[in-house]
Amino acid sequence: MKEREEIYELLCAEISERRQKLDTESSDILTMLLLARDEAGEGMSDIELRDELMTLLLAGHETTATALAWAFYWIHHQPEICHKLLQELATLGDAPDPMTVIKLPYMNAVCSETLRIYPVLELASPREAKSPITIMGQTYPPGIILTPCIYLTHHREDLYPEPKKFKPERFLERQYSAYEFLPFGGSNRRCIGAAFAMFDMKLVLATILRNYNLVLVEKQPIKTERRAVTLAPAGGVKMVMTGKRMQVETKSPSVATV
Numbered sequence: 671m672k673e674r675e676e677i678y679e680l681l682c683a684e685i686s687e688r689r690q691k692l693d694t695e696s697s698d699i700l701t702m703l704l705l706a707r708d709e710a711g712e713g714m715s716d717i718e719l720r721d722e723l724m725t726l727l728l729a730g731h732e733t734t735a736t737a738l739a740w741a742f743y744w745i746h747h748q749p750e751i752c753h754k755l756l757q758e759l760a761t762l763g764d765a766p767d768p769m770t771v772i773k774l775p776y777m778n779a780v781c782s783e784t785l786r787i788y789p790v791l792e793l794a795s796p797r798e799a800k801s802p803i804t805i806m807g808q809t810y811p812p813g814i815i816l817t818p819c820i821y822l823t824h825h826r827e828d829l830y831p832e833p834k835k836f837k838p839e840r841f842l843e844r845q846y847s848a849y850e851f852l853p854f855g856g857s858n859r860r861c862i863g864a865a866f867a868m869f870d871m872k873l874v875l876a877t878i879l880r881n882y883n884l885v886l887v888e889k890q891p892i893k894t895e896r897r898a899v900t901l902a903p904a905g906g907v908k909m910v911m912t913g914k915r916m917q918v919e920t921k922s923p924s925v926a927t928v
């Protein structure tokens with residue numbers, strides 16, 4: 671709670687500074703939120719803006735960034751995956767339309783497998799049973815709190831043979847139901863940012879992979895680490911940029927941690 675207060679203070683300072691020097695031409699998200707008006711012509715209060723920013727930073731940014739770090743790890747840990755992705759991207763020509771990129775089947779399979787093997791959130795939000803409910807032969811009384819475990823579902827051998835292996839092909843070979851593949855939770859509390867997150871992941875991957883040659887600094891498998899509620903790569907994913915694609919390798923590669 672102490673840390674939350676510190677984050678609130680930082681966000682409120684940013685909001686008040688930006689309110690004073692509002693640049694209506696800017697298209698960043700805070701400017702858009704500051705300019706937003708409801709049906710009665712009212713803007714958002716500082717508290718409402720702060721809460722929106724908390725959602726975007728924690729629910730939106732941290733989750734997608736973590737998923738991307740995992741995606742970069744798997745794609746380069748198994749270079750044949752990078753090769754297949756590049757082949758698929760090459761079919762789109764020099765300046766691919768984002769709407770075409772997000773429909774690429776192998777790209778979709780890689781992003782789905784990334785979210786299957788280490789779902790960024792291991793657990794969906796807890797649910798309270800309002801009436802008796804029977805799940806797999808077990809009946810739960812009203813009032814009981816049930817927490818769906820995304821990780822355990824995604825590692826069921828009967829649904830995902832060799833569940834510890836990163837195999838995007840499984841998503842090309844069959845369609846998984848909302849009860850089998852649930853990286854964004856489900857039903858009426860399903861993640862509101864799911865479509866946006868997939869869009870974001872695919873475009874970031876396509877842009878970086880098409881332009882840069884990257885290699886992992888360390889060859890050994892990366893361990894998972896709990897970062898608050900997320901399941902993140904321990905210590906980040908260190909990568910070296912060895913050059914621009916289709917260009918001569920740079921002499922002094924730069925190391926980046928994603």
Ligand code: HEM
Nearest residue numbers: 729730733734737790794795854855856859860861863867
């Ligand atoms: C890869 C990225 C993401 C993952 C894996 C993810 C995962 C999840 C999961 C598992 C839940 C709980 C759903 C449930 O209990 O059924 C959730 C809820 C939520 N997510 Fe995401 N999320 C991601 C990106 C985003 C983005 C980009 C936004 C917003 C821009 C966002 C906003 C939210 C919000 C507001 C909720 C709460 C919804 C509610 O309680 O009604 N998430 N997310």
